[in-house]
Amino acid sequence: MQLYDQQTLKVTNSLTGKKEVFKPIKDGYVGMYVCGPTVYSNVHLGNCRTFMSFDMIFRYLKHLGFKVRYVRNITDAGHLENDADEGEDKIAKKAKLEQIEPMEVVQRYTVDFHETLQKFNLLPPSIEPTATGHIIEQIEIIKSILEKGFAYEVNGSVYFDVVKFNATNDYGKLSGRKLEDMIANTRELTAQDDKRNPQDFALWKKAEPQHIMRWPSPWGDGFPGWHLECTAMSTKYLGETFDIHGGGMDLKFPHHECEIAQAEACNNTSPVNYWLHANMLTLNGKKMSKSTDNNIYPSEIFNGNNTILSKAFSPSVVRFFMMQAHYTSILDLSDEALLASEKGYQKLMEAIKNLESLPTAQNTTNFNVEAWKQECYDAMNDDFNTPILIAKLFDAVKRINLIKDGKETISEADKKKLTNLVASFTFDVLGLEEQQATEGSSNALDGVVNLLINLRNEARANKDFATSDKIRDELLAMGIQLKDGKDGTTFSIN
RNA sequence: GGCAUCGUGGCCGAGCGGCUAGGCAGAGCUCUGCAAAAGCUUGUACAACGGUUCGAAUCCGUUCGAUGCCUCCA
Helix, strand or coil: CCCCCCCCCEEECCCCCCEECCCCHHHHCEEEEECCCCCCCCCCCCHHHHHHHHHHHHHHHHHCCCCCEECCEEEECCECCCCCCCEEEHHHHHHHHCCHHHHHHHHHHHHHHHHHHHHHCCCCCCCECCCCHHHHHHHHHHHHHHHHEEEECCEEEEEEEHHHHHHHHHCCCCCCCCCHHHHHHCCCCCCCCCCCCCEEEEEEEECCCCCCCCEEECCCEECCCHHHHHHHHHHHHHCCCCCEEEHHHHHHHHHHHHHHHHHHHHHHHCCCEEEEEEEEECCEEEECECCCCCCCCCCHHHCCCCCCCCCCHHHHHHHHHHHCCCCCCEEEHHHHHHHHHHHHHHHHHHHHHHHHCCECCCCCCCCCCCHHHHHHHHHHHCCCCCHHHHHHHHHHHHHHHHHHHHCCHHHHHHHHHHHHHHHHHHHHHCCCCCCCCCCCCHHHHHHHHHHHHHHHHHHHHHHHHHHHHHHHHHHHHCEEEEEECCEEEEEEEC
């Protein structure tokens, strides 16, 4: 009996706009595809939030016992600056700008992407395919769509015929748009366009002579359209219909809408059962965006080298901050909010540390561990409600502290159970990590501070408070805080 | 302009018809030589105005405000 048989998971399906009971196509197995980054620049924190949200979802699905195949692509070609004819490939543009090979651009930012996600403790996906590695598959799909009559070729480019598709299918069902409205709202723009309709999108683009990223195809040298790679790779690794497709809210239209259209045109079947969309991380109340420069890079948070934060924050604190909000809600980043999260995170970690050495008794007072456990699952089962899960963890923190103070007791069995549960929710599901031992410290420094602590305690024993307070205050001024506890004095360095 | 979403106590952020999370800050207490740290206790807020209902932050309508998508963006 697996956990997923005991717990009923519900997810918000963007396609229906409703919370639905999650039922995979094949019992016990889950196929999940998430749109990855276009690797033409460093990932910013907003990008990270989306991947972190789906990492949490991946983790919880695995925790429930599902065998998950998680596919997250790397877009290393085909992502145009815009869909007009003069639209340039983002990778190629960057390569030209820096006078390096496109693959060099791809390599540089793919490495940055991986390093950053690792700092945030994201699990690697099961498969991480690239667009350039699937050109043949993409060409095959274009051929198939052409055969079905939902695409047309013009001057070496192939476009998807949205109007024709809409006659038999529903283009716009994911984003709640109507093609007629879209046509009515289209401004009459530049004439030199090969497309029959402005709503049509490129499946294959002809490469101009100076274009460096190019592949041969039945329509001449060119490169694939952006939307196509996801259809090609999700179909290849997860099948014509799979369970979950995720991505950022900003990809809902047109990207995901186009994916649906391509897949339906090609396979005559709806590709995805559950569409999940992660909401935006904002800065100054506005969406983070590379093009408007309203963003912050993870490295700037880790080293505190930026204009909006008062100090550096660890990846785990940032992750905790994000997990305190629901993945479908907009979350605004601010110094105050991060500061508050850091305190909360430390409180949680402190309690988890104290849990190990908690005294046990004959019975447990005032704490029904079994009921608490189910409350945690209920939170996660309700569309991955991590803020509530964290609230439940703080319920446990309070109990732990009360037991530590001797005001309540816990049995050996309950303590063991609680320890396991807290660890699996905190570390396995939320993906948080324990704070590294006082960073920046060394054995020598530890020795020196401990020496001062001893000197101070001697002074205190002699009631020489002038000396003891001097040691304490001057250390504090240097950023070393002494903490007097029942079992002696410890210190932390900020 | 079109289509959506959102507006919760000092701040962040859940909840989405009755039982009214949680974190941070503030206040009080415990501990302490005094502090700090830590712990405990404490908060009836839901943009405005109407309506539905025995009952609404939660449903409906209007107004105001913010954001997102409609061109590339996680």
